[in-house]
Amino acid sequence: MAAEGGALPAEELVGQVVLPGDVLVLPSHPEADGERLRLGPTAGLPGRLVCGPGLRRCGSGLLVTKCGLLRHRPAGGAGAGGAYWVDSQQKRYVPVKGDHVIGIVTIKAGDIFKVDVGGSEQATLSYLAFEGATKRNRPNVQVGDLIYGQFIVANKDMEPEMVCIDSSGRANGMGVIGHEGLLFKVSLGLIRKLLTPNCEIIQELGQLYPFEIVFGMNGRIWVKAKTIQQTLIVANILEACEHMTAEQRTQAFAKLSES
Incomplete structure (x- = not known):
């Protein structure tokens, strides 16, 4: 249900598709919205709401600037807060301070x-x-x-x-x-997924082969394994994981383990 003025409640839309131009209403709290809303890495602070990629501050709410799934990460500890962002398959990178x-x-x-x-x-x-x-x-x-x-x-x-x-x-x-290794590009959404703490994909890959890997928030990944063949396998798996379910990924790793 749309909120007053055609705006939409952010809490109810988490995990759903949002479109550019949508205005999201933040959960109401005793603090003033202008003091709660921040742009930057303050999601861990109680009471602070962070406006992430795909969103822009609009009065006391948020304006959606690109199409994708709305995500929310609660703040640690007591109190309201956390971060809202739009998870999309965007490939064009826009530089962000601190990235x-x-x-x-x-x-x-x-x-x-x-x-x-x-x-x-x-x-x-x-x-x-x-x-x-x-x-x-x-x-x-x-x-x-x-x-x-x-x-x-x-x-x-x-x-x-x-x-x-x-x-x-x-x-x-x-x-x-290092000059050795392989550089390839993936979507920005996959990069954020791979950089989450205790990412299952990276843990499962590490059980197959030892390798070095560097992730760039601009969608670039550099990887180097023991052999060229293993390097190519790791790169191909990372590229394919974006469109694989957890079950499909488990089957693929099982086949590689057997070979």
């Missing part, structure tokens, strides 16, 4: 690198944005290298900017990814 992505170095110009991240424009990366980098000790980065980093600037009015260090200046797993 960890896999990019490809396309240009090496002076003190900066240009990195293709799959968005509408390339991101910039300073040679000083690496752990231990100085004017004398420059990182060994070449055109064509794969870079795993995060955005520190990402909005519609400015060129995206990446770094390969965290807030304490440590690489923390970021930097140039």
Whole structure:
């Protein structure tokens, strides 16, 4: 049932398809809506509601900006809150501040690198944005290298900017990814699914072969197993998992285990 003014209650639509232009009414709580609604990684804070991908703040509610299934993650601990977002099969990536992505170095110009991240424009990366980098000790980065980093600037009015260090200046797993291995692309929805804690797909794959894997929020995955054949099998399974049920996935893993 539609709420006042044609808006729809967000709680009742979780798990259902929403369309661009739909306005969602948030559950009413004693706090003022303007103080509760936040854009960013504050879903763990009690009473904070986070507006995730596919949604935009609209007065005291949320405006749907892309088609997909409405999802909700409750906040930990006591109190209301959590995060709302739209789960879609979108493949075009829009840079978001704080996202960890896999990019490809396309240009090496002076003190900066240009990195293709799959968005509408390339991101910039300073040679000083690496752990231990100085004017004398420059990182060994070449055109064509794969870079795993995060955005520190990402909005519609400015060129995206990446770094390969965290807030304490440590690489923390970021930097140039090895030349070996395979890079492939999947939908953004599958990436979010694979990055969920204790993802069954990754656990089941780990029981088949030992492998290294890097996930980028821009839909790119880099994987490297012991042999080229095993690398291709892992990549093919990850691509197919998007359209497989849990039962079909179990059967596929069973066949691979036997072989």
